[in-house]
Amino acid sequence: MFSKSTYLKRRQVLQSKLGSGLVLLLGNEESGMNYRDNVYSFRQDSTFLYYFGIDHPSLTAVIDMDNNREIIFGDELTIDDIVWTGPKEPLAEKAGKVGVTEVKPASAIAGLLKDALSRGQAIHFLPPYRGEHYLKLQEWLHVSPAEAAQKASVSLIKAVVSMRSNKTEEEVVELEKAVNTSIDMHLAFMRETRAGMTEKAIAGKLQSIAIGQGGDISYPIILTVNGEILHTHARDLAIRDGQMALCDAGAETAMHYCGDLTRTIPVGKTFTTLQREMYEIVLHAQETAIAACKPGVLFKDIHTLACTQLVDGMKQMGVVKGDPAEAVAHDVHTLFFQCGLGHMMGLDVHDMENLGEQYVGYTEDLQKGTAFGWKSLRLGRALEPGFVVTVEPGLYLIPTLIDRWKAENKLAQFIDYNRLESFRDFTGIRIEDNLLITESGNRVLGKELVKSVADVEGLRG
């Protein structure tokens, strides 16, 4: 938890941005796996954490701007509870640490909101993403599940996004801690992965590092020899010499700030010639993109820059023909790089994703594209100091996609489909780092995590 003044200040700024009405922030509930009391690891809502800091289930926070009240609703443990849980810090004390003096029982929220509704007060809430959010909004505000998302407050969303986007120094310290733990996970991956291991055994090991350092994983680990499958969670394969292994894994700290890194390594000691050539295309694209990250530059343009580098590389591999920039203008890159170059990172690994990419990654003047590839670019807007972003280009040879394009003879002026056939089973490569945008440019967060071919092979000795 940060100091009391951090939370007081944040809420003060939020109030000054919104002006009037009532802000309703839903804390998260414990989440049952196969029955109510067998719960997943508790994850508090990130915006609740940002303004109220209390990492505890079944809380609701209200900022009544019209009446200058801040209230946390939740129940204190009874002495019967304490027999089972051991002594705990009372909620009132927790609230005091974030500068909230008014604490009420959970049952009081319904009445307070009813009164606010009857007074005609505007009630600002954020888009729901858990079943319990929908149930609460329905019960307390008579907002049906079907309309809950569209009734979320755009002014609240914009105010929250404007604040959470620019990380303060104390937030950067936490983020760097998360990145350093993520790097420890990747060092274990890069040093200890051996042929014959299963993907899941390695993933389990990496998760234990995140837990051991006081947090947990910030998203489900992708650990695969099929790096071209962007959303793979299959991890049953034993990895083999000659393959590459891709690891996309990050930790979150006890305060829930996230890291998000990717490395791709040879399962054997060295890359094959083809793997090395392809790896260096991705690495060059990544380094070029990182060098371009600075305030004022559209991340969309850096994405285009990286795409051009990737296409240029695939031209050198004999797969693409013609001018790389022109090819990118025709979306040729989406055959190899179907997703975005990166995204915001913070209390969420895709920071504020639940608030809507149109607000987080774009502006009224810059809307997200709708075409294949572009619609997966979560961040397009101009970078600002304090933004923390990922830069993660890749090359993904997806047989399903290759077959589809080839059947359509799509963009055949740019693609040598015969040559492409020999890359059909290449799989995929991604290299990802986390950057803080500074006044003058950027800084890659965390201690060093090697990525050159020579350095990676050095770790595989």
Add this chain to the structure above:
Amino acid sequence: MFSKSTYLKRRQVLQSKLGSGLVLLLGNEESGMNYRDNVYSFRQDSTFLYYFGIDHPSLTAVIDMDNNREIIFGDELTIDDIVWTGPKEPLAEKAGKVGVTEVKPASAIAGLLKDALSRGQAIHFLPPYRGEHYLKLQEWLHVSPAEAAQKASVSLIKAVVSMRSNKTEEEVVELEKAVNTSIDMHLAFMRETRAGMTEKAIAGKLQSIAIGQGGDISYPIILTVNGEILHTHARDLAIRDGQMALCDAGAETAMHYCGDLTRTIPVGKTFTTLQREMYEIVLHAQETAIAACKPGVLFKDIHTLACTQLVDGMKQMGVVKGDPAEAVAHDVHTLFFQCGLGHMMGLDVHDMENLGEQYVGYTEDLQKGTAFGWKSLRLGRALEPGFVVTVEPGLYLIPTLIDRWKAENKLAQFIDYNRLESFRDFTGIRIEDNLLITESGNRVLGKELVKSVADVEGLRG
């Protein structure tokens, strides 16, 4: 997944028990942590797994007994999805493997249920435990969240409980696999725990073993030097010589059958004299209870037997006075042993807990007690061949509870409160194994996991 005939048979038996109407089984959804797409590890509903076997999110199953139809509702991946997920087995093929030939898109369920309602067909569903269950029941059946639990079908609950309670041979094989992985976790705990480690570092290591063997943990690991706190999830302490560490941890297999074991060890190489004496009281109670587990015996009576052994031990420690059986009749044991001796185990670690303990652990003729201690005994009914249960007595010295009883001078004819003071900071011990009830008695599941003082100390060398 078991063979097709297993699932066909189970549904046939279910139909023969229920007779008429429509069974609606809600599969689970992916569960977002901090936004919709950042998901916890998927956990399918256990009853859905039991009858339909498909371990995949966003499915609904219907057995229309009046029209002899079995339908699985869910959406096939589109070719666009496959670009992101890689090729996947189609839902229709998965359904075929469990003997279901009728597969319909997810959107078709609403209409089917509407028709069934308008025909006046009885629709049997189970008690909801996730937000999404409530939302679906509301949308499809117009059952409000407030009334969903009480509108659950008691006849369906009873039919499911009657089937899932008695494990078949193939289920026992899976359960034993889960127990053996759980034993591997405990062996790592018993061998590798050293002073200076944090509770969470050890817990992370154990979770990685569960993941590495193809499943995950079956419940949040309790790993603590405060074994008396029954519901502790705090794991920030570094453990110290002289303390005991209690580990309550279990794995579930890829098929989601669970294990649930507890061991308590000295952090140093040996127990102190007091620790050893208390440990042997618990061990004796556990072994006595295990010996008593056989068909026809009320588990409630075995609980009482274990309580009597614990109280007898505490009498030898000079804390309890008078006749142990009489003391137990007065609930003196609840000062040291506040919870139940054990519970059913299967696809859920507390098997079928979401269906209601009154149906799973008790019968119409044997209701659960309401007094402190007894209300926490999840299982009371007569054991039957095929039941899999935990046996997990303990001694828990809870300062809050000691203070409360002492202030009331409660049951002072049985308790030497002065003597008790020296046990105030003793913490707690639990020893837990998993048993299959056989025709003639019981069998402790899994390979050997030592528990005698000498054997435990042997592992601490």
